[in-house]
Amino acid sequence: DGGITQSPKYLFRKEGQNVTLSCEQNLNHDAMYWYRQDPGQGLRLIYYSQIVNDFQKGDIAEGYSVSREKKESFPLTVTSAQKNPTAFYLCASHDRGPGEQYFGPGTRLTVT
Amino acid sequence: QQQVKQSPQSLIVQKGGISIINCAYENTAFDYFPWYQQFPGKGPALLIAIRPDVSEKKEGRFTISFNKSAKQFSLHIMDSQPGDSATYFCAASLNSGYALNFGKGTSLLVTP
Numbered sequence: 001d002g003g004i005t006q007s008p009k010y011l012f013r014k015e016g017q018n019v020t021l022s023c024e025q026n027l028n029h030d031a032m033y034w035y036r037q038d039p040g041q042g043l044r045l046i047y048y049s050q051i052v053n054d055f056q057k058g059d060i061a062e063g064y065s066v067s068r069e070k071k072e073s074f075p076l077t078v079t080s081a082q083k084n085p086t087a088f089y090l091c092a093s094h095d096r097g098p099g100e101q102y103f104g105p106g107t108r109l110t111v112t
Numbered sequence: 113q114q115q116v117k118q119s120p121q122s123l124i125v126q127k128g129g130i131s132i133i134n135c136a137y138e139n140t141a142f143d144y145f146p147w148y149q150q151f152p153g154k155g156p157a158l159l160i161a162i163r164p165d166v167s168e169k170k171e172g173r174f175t176i177s178f179n180k181s182a183k184q185f186s187l188h189i190m191d192s193q194p195g196d197s198a199t200y201f202c203a204a205s206l207n208s209g210y211a212l213n214f215g216k217g218t219s220l221l222v223t224p
Contacts, residue, residue: 040217
């Protein structure tokens with residue numbers, strides 16, 4: 001099965017702890033993205049990577065970090081500096097040229 | 113700053129009716145306008161997309177109308193069905209699919 005996997009589906013953390021969300025794709029896509037979704041806010045871009053070992057900040061990168069050491073993997077770390085980390089996090093990938101972004105099933109992070 | 117504005121926020125349509133969702137954008141350099149459908153707890157999935165050199169695109173019961181001069185585009189769902197009940201997002205991007213800018217979403221409920 002080709003696609004994007006995100007794990008875990010639900011994640012609970014205490015305030016002050018860093019947490020890493022996993023995103024893996026076997027679509028051989030060059031570009032990968034992280035979005036955050038809050039009720040009534042749509043999807044907001046956190047970070048994106050168009051090629052291995054390179055990534056750019058999106059609109060709301062503060063308090064987050066990423067790495068892109070392998071083409072198929074793009075993990076997102078939510079640090080303790082993120083003021084409101086509780087949200088639904090979506091990973092996506094995109095091939096070169098025009099076309100759709102494919103989304104994973106998401107990880108719901110709850111920080112208390 | 114929201115680059116894509118979407119309305120209405122929520123919509124209730126009777127089965128068999130037409131659902132219409134509207135989006136407006138400011139950046140005339142956008143060159144790719146997709147619509148995504150999202151069911152609760154799932155990642156968004158591409159429904160239909162259009163480029164600015166086309167005024168209308170139809171796929172089954174779904175039609176995008178695009179008005180370049182007004183910087184607006186809309187999604188029409190003909191013969192709406194209860195299974196269409198979901199959240200719909202419009203989006204726009206530069207460079208044909210990279211770094212999508214999403215509207216805030218429309219929650220559609222189709223009543224039997």
